[in-house]
Amino acid sequence: MSERDTKLHGCWRLVSFDTELQESKERSQPWGADPNGYLIFGSDGRMMVLVTAETREPGNTDKKLLALFRTVMAYTGRYRIDGDRFIVRIDASWNEAWNASEQERFYKLDGDTLDVFTAWMPNPLVSGNPIGRGILSFRRE
Template identity: 85%
Template sequence: MSERDTRLHGSWWLVSMETELQDSKERSQPWGAKPNGHLIFGSDGRMMVLVTAETREPGNTDDKLLGLFRTLMAYTGRYRIDGNRFITKIDSSWNEAWNGSEQERFYKLDGDTLEVFTAWMPNPLVSGNPIGRAVLNFRRE
């Protein structure tokens, strides 16, 4: 692995998650001001991420369980670095549709601060699904 790769190694704590709309540049926090989560890059080439909304309650009904699913994002796989992005080949995910896919994320690393961006895509969290992206900020643990 290159020197650039090793700077990502370790555990990162989620500080914030926002969605940004491409046309208006408007940002919102659909999962609250303090979502929970961690991102881990292993020196063995595996990454894992878990992100949950700020407020969640245990679920014991179909509606409550669906709410928990809609406020969770988690996956793991082998990753590779290509310039200012990391690409993960998903082998296990909260969403079965992602298994076997490659997920591309762009990043900016500044010391112990890591900013991660998804590609621009239809935003399922906003009515009409306008083009947007997620912006996640992490701090090294």
């Protein structure tokens, strides 16, 4: 691994999760101003991420269980670095459709701040699914 790779190693605490619409550049925080989560890059080449919305209730009904599913993102897999992006080969995910796929994320590292960007894609959180991206900001633990 290169020197740049080792700078990602460790545990990162989620600070913010925004979505940005491509056309208008409008930003929102679909999971609240204080979502919860962690991103971990291991020196063995494995990463894990867990992100949850700010406000969640225990799931004791079908409606509440569905709300829990819609306010969580979690996956793990082997990662590799390619320039300003990391690519993860997904082993296990909260979304079965992602298993055995590759997920690409762009990143910007500035000291103890790590910003992670998804590719531009239809936004499932907004009516009409306009093109947007997710922007997650983490601080080193």
